[in-house]
Amino acid sequence: MSxxxxxxxxxxxxxxxxxxxxxxxxxxxxAVQALEMPKYILPGPIEIFKALIDGWQPLLGALYITxxxxxxxxxxAVVLGVAASLLFVQSKWIEMSLFPYxxxxxxxxxxxxxxxxxxxxxxxxxxxxxxAVIIAIFPIISNTTLGLRSVDPNxxxxxxxxxxxxxQELVRLRIPGALPYFFGGLRISSGLALIxxxxxxxxxxxxxxxxxxxxxxxQSGYNLQIPRMFAALLLITxxxxxxxxxxxxxxxxALRNWHESALEVEH
Amino acid sequence: MTSSKVTPLxxxxxxxxAAAQAHTDSNGNPRPVLQVEGVNKIYANGTxxxxxxxLTIRQGEFVSLLGPSGCGKSTLLRIMAGLGDVTTGTVRFWxxxxxxxxxxxxxxxxxxxxxxxxxxxxxxKNVRLPxxxxxxxxxxxxxxxxxxxxxxxxKGFDNAFPRELSGGMQxxxxxxxxxxxxxxxxxxxxxxxxxxxxTRNKLNDDVLKLWQKNGWTIVFVTHSVYEAVYLSSRxxxxxxxxxxxxxxxxxxxxxxxxxxxxxxxxxxxxxxxxSQALERASAMGQPQEVKx
Numbered sequence: 001m002s003x004x005x006x007x008x009x010x011x012x013x014x015x016x017x018x019x020x021x022x023x024x025x026x027x028x029x030x031a032v033q034a035l036e037m038p039k040y041i042l043p044g045p046i047e048i049f050k051a052l053i054d055g056w057q058p059l060l061g062a063l064y065i066t067x068x069x070x071x072x073x074x075x076x077a078v079v080l081g082v083a084a085s086l087l088f089v090q091s092k093w094i095e096m097s098l099f100p101y102x103x104x105x106x107x108x109x110x111x112x113x114x115x116x117x118x119x120x121x122x123x124x125x126x127x128x129x130x131x132a133v134i135i136a137i138f139p140i141i142s143n144t145t146l147g148l149r150s151v152d153p154n155x156x157x158x159x160x161x162x163x164x165x166x167x168q169e170l171v172r173l174r175i176p177g178a179l180p181y182f183f184g185g186l187r188i189s190s191g192l193a194l195i196x197x198x199x200x201x202x203x204x205x206x207x208x209x210x211x212x213x214x215x216x217x218x219q220s221g222y223n224l225q226i227p228r229m230f231a232a233l234l235l236i237t238x239x240x241x242x243x244x245x246x247x248x249x250x251x252x253x254a255l256r257n258w259h260e261s262a263l264e265v266e267h
Numbered sequence: 268m269t270s271s272k273v274t275p276l277x278x279x280x281x282x283x284x285a286a287a288q289a290h291t292d293s294n295g296n297p298r299p300v301l302q303v304e305g306v307n308k309i310y311a312n313g314t315x316x317x318x319x320x321x322l323t324i325r326q327g328e329f330v331s332l333l334g335p336s337g338c339g340k341s342t343l344l345r346i347m348a349g350l351g352d353v354t355t356g357t358v359r360f361w362x363x364x365x366x367x368x369x370x371x372x373x374x375x376x377x378x379x380x381x382x383x384x385x386x387x388x389x390x391x392k393n394v395r396l397p398x399x400x401x402x403x404x405x406x407x408x409x410x411x412x413x414x415x416x417x418x419x420x421x422k423g424f425d426n427a428f429p430r431e432l433s434g435g436m437q438x439x440x441x442x443x444x445x446x447x448x449x450x451x452x453x454x455x456x457x458x459x460x461x462x463x464x465x466t467r468n469k470l471n472d473d474v475l476k477l478w479q480k481n482g483w484t485i486v487f488v489t490h491s492v493y494e495a496v497y498l499s500s501r502x503x504x505x506x507x508x509x510x511x512x513x514x515x516x517x518x519x520x521x522x523x524x525x526x527x528x529x530x531x532x533x534x535x536x537x538x539x540x541x542s543q544a545l546e547r548a549s550a551m552g553q554p555q556e557v558k559x
Contacts, residue, residue, distance in 0.1 A: 152383060154379045154380075154381065154383040155383055155385065157345075157348075157350050157377070157379075158377060158379075158383065158396075159400065160350065161348055161349065161350060161375075161377060162397055162400040162401065164400050168400060172385075172396075172399070172400075173385070176385065176387045176388075177385075177387070179387070257387070257428055258386045258387045258428050258429070258430060259386070259387075
């Protein structure tokens, strides 16, 4: 019975990492209990789970704030990033003049400029969003620009033979061809938007009703509520995984008919 | 966008005689479709890709360009398509005894070495691309697409994606795409080079049939002597370094041709003649002296 299941790749793909995770949690819990580790230094998984259940209301509220900033930033990064790419491919001159600034934005640590942004932007949510956009936008710009440029030269010749307008060339040739690259950028960028939202909040140190998960972590740290700190961390991680999975699903849906990356390998 | 030197841009009557109107010139030859006159192509690094190329393609001909690699046969074909600049010389298109008519009058189609299909689009969408680009639509357009798909043997594959097709079938889709515009001139750049021999022979036969049936004019680049002789009414042999036309051999054998022709003594004779011309051309292209 078990032999065919072990040979089933999609089963192993889920089961193997799951087994590792369960094993890890088990060792963790046993070690914490055996060593009688105080929970303000290292709580066991059960303790963390309890903190998650007990504190679900503030945690969920904080999650909502973080999610809001993440999605807002991600959306803005996608719109602005794609717009910038479309601008870049219009002429080599535009790209040469502006691309270094996109790189500049990418290499400047957001932690270093976050205090400035917080001074300039009154509303906390928007200040955090701006920081997250700065982090998340670069992969979209660079990937989409690369995709828009990576056109089969023969197809391009053909379009030119038929005296196609630049608009037609863009819509019929460049944009569809750039989709795999764009979705690649999306995967990276979604994770970065979350990281940006969390990092910015650490720096900004929001408080009160508008506090997100990062602030929850800080606050729990001050109060030595270490289990809740872990619970908040767990929520951030789960959010990241969910975002990534969503992007993979989206890209799969969009490309599965034609692109190699979305093809199912037959055995 | 492309800055090909196709001259002149306005309609100039060159030969309004009855003969020209009747699709033949004063010598009784079919009227020219395209004339390449004294075309030189020199790349920025000094490489002479084409030197003094003169070539007249006439209505209904099947002309093969044959030569060793680097002889500029693909360059010449691309220049004919308006896809490349010429350094000096002219490329002239003719229609109904008139110098054509600028870009609009140049109804030609190009079949590339690879099928060059849009991987994200289904076969029908790929085939209709030239019509889409010309903003054609309606029942007549759909009929043209149906006809093209049927003629290349892809009827019923409308909704397949290119990756679901074999190499030969992808090439068929590519040919169907070239057909839909009903071009005056079909330019093919080693279209079957990447295919296995059986598929290639089959496609050769099919292209010949379509050529005869539709009265096409085809310029076909190949490096296979057998393919050139089998298909062509004329084989133009080119030499390399610099790329130039060195021989122009008529294959005076009737069409339709079939596998009987492949094993005939006439076929063997022409193959020998063309091979010898190709050998001479290859010898010309060898570096004559070695610089120390």
